[in-house]
Amino acid sequence: MKLTYSKRIQISLCSLILFLSSIILLHHTSKDKTLIEYSYNVLYEVLYPFQNISNNIVNFFNNTIDKYIYLVNLKEENKSLKFKIARLEKRNLKLHEEKYENRKLKRLLKIKRKVNYAQIGAEIIGYNPSKWGQSIIINRGKIDNIKVGDPVISHEGVVGQVINVSPNTSKVLILIDRTSAIDVFLQQSRARGVIIGGGNELCQLKYILKNNDTKIGDKVLTSGLDGIFPKGLLVGHVADLSPIPSGLFDTIKVMPIVDFTKLEFVTVLKLK
Amino acid sequence: MNIIKKFLLIIILALVILFLQGGILKPLLPNILMPNLFLIIVIYLSFYETNVLGLIFSFVLGLLYDISTSTLLGPYAASFVTIYTLFAIFSGRIFIDTTISLIIITAISSIICDIIYMILIFTFLPDKNNISFEILLGSISTAIISPIMIYILKKYYPIKNR
Numbered sequence: 001m002k003l004t005y006s007k008r009i010q011i012s013l014c015s016l017i018l019f020l021s022s023i024i025l026l027h028h029t030s031k032d033k034t035l036i037e038y039s040y041n042v043l044y045e046v047l048y049p050f051q052n053i054s055n056n057i058v059n060f061f062n063n064t065i066d067k068y069i070y071l072v073n074l075k076e077e078n079k080s081l082k083f084k085i086a087r088l089e090k091r092n093l094k095l096h097e098e099k100y101e102n103r104k105l106k107r108l109l110k111i112k113r114k115v116n117y118a119q120i121g122a123e124i125i126g127y128n129p130s131k132w133g134q135s136i137i138i139n140r141g142k143i144d145n146i147k148v149g150d151p152v153i154s155h156e157g158v159v160g161q162v163i164n165v166s167p168n169t170s171k172v173l174i175l176i177d178r179t180s181a182i183d184v185f186l187q188q189s190r191a192r193g194v195i196i197g198g199g200n201e202l203c204q205l206k207y208i209l210k211n212n213d214t215k216i217g218d219k220v221l222t223s224g225l226d227g228i229f230p231k232g233l234l235v236g237h238v239a240d241l242s243p244i245p246s247g248l249f250d251t252i253k254v255m256p257i258v259d260f261t262k263l264e265f266v267t268v269l270k271l272k
Numbered sequence: 273m274n275i276i277k278k279f280l281l282i283i284i285l286a287l288v289i290l291f292l293q294g295g296i297l298k299p300l301l302p303n304i305l306m307p308n309l310f311l312i313i314v315i316y317l318s319f320y321e322t323n324v325l326g327l328i329f330s331f332v333l334g335l336l337y338d339i340s341t342s343t344l345l346g347p348y349a350a351s352f353v354t355i356y357t358l359f360a361i362f363s364g365r366i367f368i369d370t371t372i373s374l375i376i377i378t379a380i381s382s383i384i385c386d387i388i389y390m391i392l393i394f395t396f397l398p399d400k401n402n403i404s405f406e407i408l409l410g411s412i413s414t415a416i417i418s419p420i421m422i423y424i425l426k427k428y429y430p431i432k433n434r
Binding site for chain 1: 287289290291293294295296297298299303304305306308322323324327328331334335336337339340341342343344345346347348349350353354356357360361363364386389392393410
């Protein structure tokens with residue numbers, strides 16, 4: 001259908017108005033999150049029941065498949081797990097001893113105890129539909145006292161932080177998102193930096209000064225200085241070092257400890 | 273079909289797509305191959321609903337996509353409005369009635385849409401090569417799905433012939 005000249009002008013003008021409105025919205029929401037919070041509340045309260053149902057269906061199929069596939073290697077796995085348990089029990093005993101020793105020494109030095117966090121378990125019920133954003137939807141919201149900025153972890157380590165909350169759901173920005181940044185330090189060298197999402201499975205560790213004796217495999221932990229994550233949570237390990245001859249800082253690639261493709265349950269931390 | 277019916281249909285379709293993309297496709301497909309099903313509706317509207325209503329629908333779809341994907345409102349709304357306008361103005365001169373032409377048009381529009389989105393969202397990207405690769409692969413997956421989507425849209429959102 002060929003458009004008439006007047007219709008073409010009409011569409012172009014309206015398009016210009018809507019494009020400018022989008023830019024104004026973009027500018028406004030970059031400073032004030034109230035509007036996007038409200039919109040998220042409405043949209044995800046509508047989608048919540050469907051997401052819950054679909055999640056249960058997907059989980060049912062995954063569990064059924066898993067049960068049958070993993071049954072094949074069960075004997076071998078059982079043997080190796082028994083061996084692992086024995087080794088871990090030994091290690092656990094040693095760590096317990098060190099813990100008591102550490103507690104005594106801390107008392108001696110009068111170091112203030114770490115701030116306590118309450119833990120709220122949550123299940124992942126949805127994902128960011130776009131390929132650019134890396135966020136997940138969890139089945140805990142305002143009703144469970146979840147707030148924007150709450151840190152989210154899994155049994156492996158850091159997952160991300162809450163960015164939107166509706167009564168029954170919350171959106172969590174995971175650490176591999178390009179807009180995510182967490183203050184961290186390297187366990188071995190104690191050098192501080194900021195871990196920034198790369199959009200794919202690797203993150204970038206920035207602002208680590210050169211000549212820090214960083215090695216591949218070094219653990220990256222939260223520093224607690226961003227005021228969001230408690231200190232000492234495992235974020236990942238150094239996966240690649242690309243030395244740049246000029247400049248003050250090293251470019252370090254970090255592999256997150258959490259496998260986001262297999263993540264099902266998370267824990268939201270709340271300050272007690 | 274009257275305006276209210278059309279609007280409701282678009283909203284329901286958008287919610288179904290959000291649920292499909294975020295709940296089913298995302299855990300199954302690699303992130304790099306994630307198609308943009310919203311964009312296919314916008315392309316359909318730009319060829320078959322060439323009036324202000326189609327433009328407003330595209331804007332609303334963009335806003336819905338922004339709410340569910342981004343931390344900001346507007347980048348997808350602006351991208352979808354641009355894509356709609358571009359194709360609506362030239363709709364009389366572009367042939368999309370064969371599967372191949374539809375796939376090519378969708379791939380091109382997906383690349384344009386992602387570029388506009390990127391310009392609006394980021395000022396500096398850490399890894400530009402990787403981004404261009406993602407844009408390309410994403411556009412291919414969207415393009416491949418487009419003939420099926422357009423077929424569904426033609427069935428449930430019937431508009432007079434072009």
